Amino acid sequence: MNPFEIRAQLLEQSADYLKQQHALNTEFARKAFDELLKQGHKVQADYKEYMPAMFTFDDVITQATKLYGFVKDAK
Numbered sequence: 001m002n003p004f005e006i007r008a009q010l011l012e013q014s015a016d017y018l019k020q021q022h023a024l025n026t027e028f029a030r031k032a033f034d035e036l037l038k039q040g041h042k043v044q045a046d047y048k049e050y051m052p053a054m055f056t057f058d059d060v061i062t063q064a065t066k067l068y069g070f071v072k073d074a075k
Contacts, residue, residue: 007068014063018055025052 001009029050 007064010064010067011060014060014067018059018063022052022055 029052033050
């Protein structure tokens with residue numbers, strides 16, 4: 001595998017990781033918000049407050065850099 005393929009794979013793995021994290025955080029936020037609604041503590045207008053922000057391309061690069069550091073520093 002050449003360096004370009006390694007980088008491409010790291011970017012793909014980073015994006016997949018962040019997608020999974022976002023999906024888990026979104027599901028958790030929905031469940032928490034739904035429970036608060038049932039208890040009468042919140043209204044639908046507060047929904048956005050609980051939803052996690054979608055990751056950015058910079059977040060993917062940061063995650064890929066972390067993964068690359070692990071690979072680069074492995075002995």
